[in-house]
Amino acid sequence: MSKSNNFSDRVIVAISGASGAPLVINLISRLLTENIKIDLIISNSAKIVIQQETDLKLPDTTDKIYQYLLNYFKTTDKQLKLYDTNNFLSPIASGSSIADKMVICPCSSATLSAITQGLSDNLIRRGADCIIKEKKQLIIVHRESPLSTIHLKNMLKLSKIGVTILPPNPGFYLKPTKIEDILNFITDRILQNLKIKSPLSKKWMY
């Protein structure tokens, strides 16, 4: 566990219904390893994708999902909080939230589009709206292929107002030999952008 992350110890992690559930599982594990507190939101579509792409068996209520995830990640309710995607009373729905960083990983085209339009109809979208209006840090890990002009225009619009568009594209110069290498490569990029130091991060050797 790194001792040097006291300056940025809280991150909102939002999971929307794009492909990439193993990536966000990896990201959450790495953030917890670095002692970062996580405010987690999972969209309804993301729950379906998570069941398709991982061995997680999510129960049917938010409270049960929360207990399940605390056990899965072997963590505590101090380190990981889960907010229902319709809970507009949560701190994330307010501009005064103490979290100053948010990662949407993976980000679906639907969530990308809603955020671009300021459509705050669930907690992920409202949280992103607050982060943008308060000029805090938002990282969008959008996954789709190929990208349409609509996707590209939405990403350009957000990029121009300071949102980081970080597609889950692996580099191959570190010669990955297993899926974990690829997941860690993308997670390292996210951590680097969040300015979270991780001894596990692989550095490109010049």
Ligand SMILES: Cc1cc2nc3c(=O)[nH]c(=O)nc-3n(C[C@H](O)[C@H](O)[C@H](O)COP(=O)(O)O)c2cc1C
């Ligand atoms: C197995 C599965 C994989 C999906 N993958 C993607 C994807 O990679 N990108 C995307 O934009 N939408 C994808 N979708 C569609 C989204 O889940 C759908 O547009 C949904 O409305 C997104 O809602 P949300 O943004 O509120 O999570 C996928 C759906 C399923 C069931």
